[in-house]
Structure formats: C-alpha cells, structure tokens
Amino acid sequence: MAKRDYYEVLGCARGASAEEIKKAYRVKAKELHPDRNSDNPHAEAQFKDLNEAYDALKDPDRKAAYDRYGHAAFEGGMGGAGRGGMGGQGDFASAFSDVFEDLFGDFMGGRGAGGGRSRAQRGSDLRYNLRVTLEEAYTGIQKTINVPASVACTACSGTGAEGGAEPVTCPTCAGMGKVRAQQGFFTVERTCPACSGMGQIVKNPCRSCGGAGRIEKERALSVNIPAGVETGTRIRLAGEGEAGMRGGPTGDLYIFIEVREHPLFQRDGINLFCRVPVSMITAALGGDIEVPSIDGGRARVKVPAGSQNGKQMRLRSKGMPALRGGGHGDMMIEMAIETPVNLTAKQRELLQEFEKLSENNNPEGSSFFSKVKSFWDGMKG
DSSP: OOOOOHHHHHTOOTTOOHHHHHHHHHHHHHHHOGGGOTTOTTHHHHHHHHHHHHHHHSSHHHHHHHHHHGGGGGSTTOOTTTOOOTTSHHHHHHHHHHHHHHHHHTTTTOBOTTSSBOSOBOOOOEEEEEEEOHHHHHHOEEEEEEEEEEEEOTTTTTSSBGGGOOOEEOTTTTTSSEEEEEETTEEEEEEOTTTTTSSEEOSSBOTTTTTSSEEEEEEEEEEEEOTTOOTTOEEEETTOSOOOBTTOOOOOEEEEEEEOOOSSOEEETTEEEEEEEEEHHHHHHOEEEEEEOTTSOEEEEEEOTTOOTTOEEEETTOSOBOTTSSOBOOEEEEEEEEOOOSOOHHHHHHHHHHHHTOTTSOHHHHHHHHHHHHHHHHHHO
C-alpha cells in the first residue's frame, strides 16, 4: 500500500511554513491521540503516520529532501540530513515523545526545570447566559449575577495540603506527570495514575477541599452591560472563572448576552422597526400620528395623503446605539392601513355612496384591471 503524502497526513498545503506545519500537527495530534480515541482501532496507526509525517517535515533539511524526492528521500540510504527512515524504533519513540511534549506541554503548564510538569493547573473558564430587555440594551445597565464556581480554599491557601504545606514530588513518575511503557514495537506514554499528571502528590490532603486546593462556592458579581449589546455579544471577565488546581491561575468568566424580543420594536443591528396601525381615513386624507420610541419618548409623524399599506418612513437617530460608539441607528415606521369592521347601517350606506364616487380615485386598481382586460382580450384573440 502506497504511503500517503506527508502534507496530506498533516492537513496542510505543500510549501507550508514551519509554523504552519507545527500548527497543523498540533490540531491533528489532539484529534487522533489514542487516549482520546479508545473506540477507534485504527487510532494508533493513524497517530503513528501523523508523527512520521511531522518528524520528516519539521526538520528543514529533511523537508527539503522530501519536497524534492518524496518518500524516496528516506529510503535506500537517502537519509536527507543524515538520518535514516522512520522504520527504526528509536526514531518512532522520539516522534512519539514529541507528541506528548507538543500536545500537552502548553496545556498543562509546560515542563519544569527537571522535565516534569508544574503542579499548578489553570482553572476552567466559565460561561454565563444573561438575558436583558431591549430597553436595557439601549441604555446599558449594571447587573448583579450569582455565579456558582470553584474558589481557592482558604484553609490550605490553595495548596491542597493540610496547613498549607507544599506537595512533594510524585515517586511513581519522578515528577514527570507521565509514565512510559514498552509494548513490543511501541513506546506508550500515559498520564501518571498516582498523581493524575500533576507531577506532585499531597501526603496530607486538606480536610476542607480534599486536596484539590479549591472548594465550590456561589459568588455575587457586578457586571457592566454596555449600551448597544445584542444577542450573541460576549463579555469577558478576566480571573472570574474557576480557581486553579493547587494554586494555579484562575480561569475567566464569559457572559453571553441574549436580548429578549420586544412587543413593539423589531431590531436589525442598530436599526429598529415599528409597525403602526393607521386608519383608512387618515391614510386617505393625511394627518399626524404619534409613535413610541425606544427611549420612552413619543414622536409625531406626518402621514401623507393617499398613503398606502406598507409605506415606510424613517426617523433618524431613533434606533439603537452602536456598541462601540458611532451614534445611533434609525427607526423605521411601517404603516398598517386598517379596514373598518363592525360597520353600522349608516356607515355602510356612506361607504357605498363613497364607492360610487371613487371610480377615478384608485389608480393602482384601475391600472390592474385595465391590464386584466387586455389579457382576457388577448386570450380571446
């Protein structure tokens, strides 16, 4: 079976830079790691192919050789920069180790001076969904929210050890946070079961937090909601997430805004729409109507004589404020011409008389029926 192109395995374009190759590798490594794909029998083989590709392309000389000769560059003595192919166990173990360094190094605090991981872990980020009214989104508001989260344990000052004592190096992994096991051709690295990858253990766990260095507690936070927010707006509160493990840095709190629907106004970005009923008489004769505005005020709008249903008029700067400044949007008034209902006998009589006198007062209707007559005449012809 022919080998797959290394660039295809990594999911990057031929000629990609070293940084692009490394970025593509990290994405694929997280996706294909065997520990995350225990139900996939091919995961280990795919992971091996990924590391073989990365090991070949991360070195500039080997990459240049591969770009020129393809897979033949590493066969038959063509070792690129003086290295052999990927068939040796030493090369594969080296590539396999690179996976753990690149995949976990950044996320778990990196390597310490002795090659192990830091005992501290950053706390998780939290998400809070906050609903506000359209009026609150217009003016901006300060709200107090209650957020259940993990906070640093005061009894042990976040260390996880009784009395605040410092943890000690894990004897199982010697502070590495991971253990290696030889399984035939493969060298497998897994998270240390004794310290759960922390590299250190607590001999006498804190009774208040059970050695975690943090406890669950609800906090009241004051949040400033700026004017102009809309559904989907995200507000970040740095350091207001969960406390880190054993003194690690605190995560962040992300507040996602949802603006409730309004009974009068519909929103489109910074513009507002309001559908206003207008009587048939006012639409025919013209006149003034009073409409509400989102700031709680009123605006008078002049209705031109002969206005038709659906006619729109614009009220400048009566819409929503722009989130980051830049003035206000507009409010569009859409007229909904109302047909009278529940007519009295007198009203019906007057409207019938009006109908007889209105033969030339409906230009759109006259034009339409003229076209209908021409259509029928053409069909007869």
